[in-house]
Amino acid sequence: MGRFKQFLRIIANKNPAPESQGNTPRVTPDPSARPATPDTPSIQLPPRSGVIVPLYIYPLNAGTWEPLHKAIADHPDLQFIVVINPNSGPGKPPAPDESYARELPKLNARPNVTTVGYVRTKYCKRTIDEVYEEVKVYAGWSEDGEQSGIFVQGVFMDEVPNHHSEHVENYLNDLTTKIKENPGILGKKLVIHNPGTIPDEALTNTRPDLTAVFEESYARYNACGPNEDNALAVYAREGCTYILHSVPKDKIRHVVKELRFRAEYLFVTSLKSHFYESFGESWPAFIEAMVEE
Numbered sequence: 001m002g003r004f005k006q007f008l009r010i011i012a013n014k015n016p017a018p019e020s021q022g023n024t025p026r027v028t029p030d031p032s033a034r035p036a037t038p039d040t041p042s043i044q045l046p047p048r049s050g051v052i053v054p055l056y057i058y059p060l061n062a063g064t065w066e067p068l069h070k071a072i073a074d075h076p077d078l079q080f081i082v083v084i085n086p087n088s089g090p091g092k093p094p095a096p097d098e099s100y101a102r103e104l105p106k107l108n109a110r111p112n113v114t115t116v117g118y119v120r121t122k123y124c125k126r127t128i129d130e131v132y133e134e135v136k137v138y139a140g141w142s143e144d145g146e147q148s149g150i151f152v153q154g155v156f157m158d159e160v161p162n163h164h165s166e167h168v169e170n171y172l173n174d175l176t177t178k179i180k181e182n183p184g185i186l187g188k189k190l191v192i193h194n195p196g197t198i199p200d201e202a203l204t205n206t207r208p209d210l211t212a213v214f215e216e217s218y219a220r221y222n223a224c225g226p227n228e229d230n231a232l233a234v235y236a237r238e239g240c241t242y243i244l245h246s247v248p249k250d251k252i253r254h255v256v257k258e259l260r261f262r263a264e265y266l267f268v269t270s271l272k273s274h275f276y277e278s279f280g281e282s283w284p285a286f287i288e289a290m291v292e293e
Contacts, residue, residue, distance in 0.1 A: 046260035050079035051290055052192075052210075052241055052267050054276035056118075058086075059103040067279040071287045072110050078291055081190070081210075081265060082107055083156045085118035090137040096150065105149025116154035116190055123161045124171045131157075132178050139184025146186065154190025154209070155179050162195035164202040176207065192241070198231055210241050210265060218247040218255070233262065241265040245275040249282050256289035266290065 051071075059065050072080055086100055096104065107113050117138035119131050135155055142151035157175070161168050176191050193199070193208040196215035213235055214221065221244055224232065242263040247255050249270045259266050268289075269275055270282035 045293060046257050047237075048078075048293075049260045049263060049290065050081060050265045051287070052081045052083070052243070052265040054083045054085070054118075054243070054267065056083075056085045056276040057278060059099045062102070065103055065106075067283050069106060071283075072107075072113055075287065075291050076110075076112055078112060078287075079265075080110075080113045081154075081192075082113060082115050083118050083192075084115050084152060089119055089134045090117055090141075093137045094140050094143075096141060101148075101150055104151075108146070108149045108151060114154065114188055114190060115152045116156045116192060117152040118156050118158060120158040121171070121175075122159050124168050128171060128175055128178075131175060135175075135179055135182065135185070139182045142184045142186055151184075151186045153187030154185065154192065156192045156194065157208075158194045160193040160195045160199075162197050162199040162203070164200035169203065169205060172203070172208075173205075196243075198235060208239070210239050212241040212243055213263075215243040217245055218251065221255075235262075237262060238264055241267075243267045245269050246272045247282070249285065252282050252285045253289045253292070256286060257292075260290075 053068060055065070055068065057064060068080075068082070071078075084100070084104065086096055091097070095101065104115065107115050117135070119134045120126070121131055138152050138155070145151075157172075160172070172193070179185055179191055180189050182189075188209075190209045191207075192210040192212070194212040194215060196212060198213045199211060214232060240263045242259050242265075244255065244259070244267070247268055247270050252268060252270065256266065256268055259268070268282075268286050269280050271278065271280040
């Protein structure tokens, strides 16, 4: 059985159709499915997902981020979360360098874009104060509010543990509270965790807005065993993010279609190394698959 059909079977088993009186199964129309015709079978359409972009590309000039700017402008109904990462974090305070100061306002001017700043917790081995100092650098960018366009609207926390402990839970809760309460983090104040795999259920109490439950290669995704695949499939779509690299270019559309059923935000690339340091040849195909209906 193909992965896509297997996933739909998992969802069907998780949400069986209710039965009417007389034990006759009641069929509920699926609003996302195209009606069948004599020539075309019924096709279940995936829901719309947003794009999360780990933008670890230094903007050398005004054209460096042009593929992203073009995608944002061409698809105003497609939501983008853009992870800003000047230097494995915000870089030196008090403000980003002139290249970021030139490009960041272009992103923040778009209503379908949310920018978030990158920090890493080193699996909660860095102190909260150390990580929060970097959060405060991002927050300091917005001294004049939104006027300059130099600000972020949340924080992407990388290298987050997936196993629960009292220390981890308290650490993540405390850091989340500090981020949410900092007036320099504007807008939605998103908190995103990236364990790269499914976290223990107890860690959902840390209440991030989004969790990257899968950050792996296409080969690793295809190699998921039944237990792992079932666990991924039933993880709540809302608040869930998948990040896949090394996807064959001719598989991009199929993979995106499948993952749109699974996650609220996606990033899929054919790049096999330095995945987040260029857009790669598959970027247009990825964006096209994200808006396909």
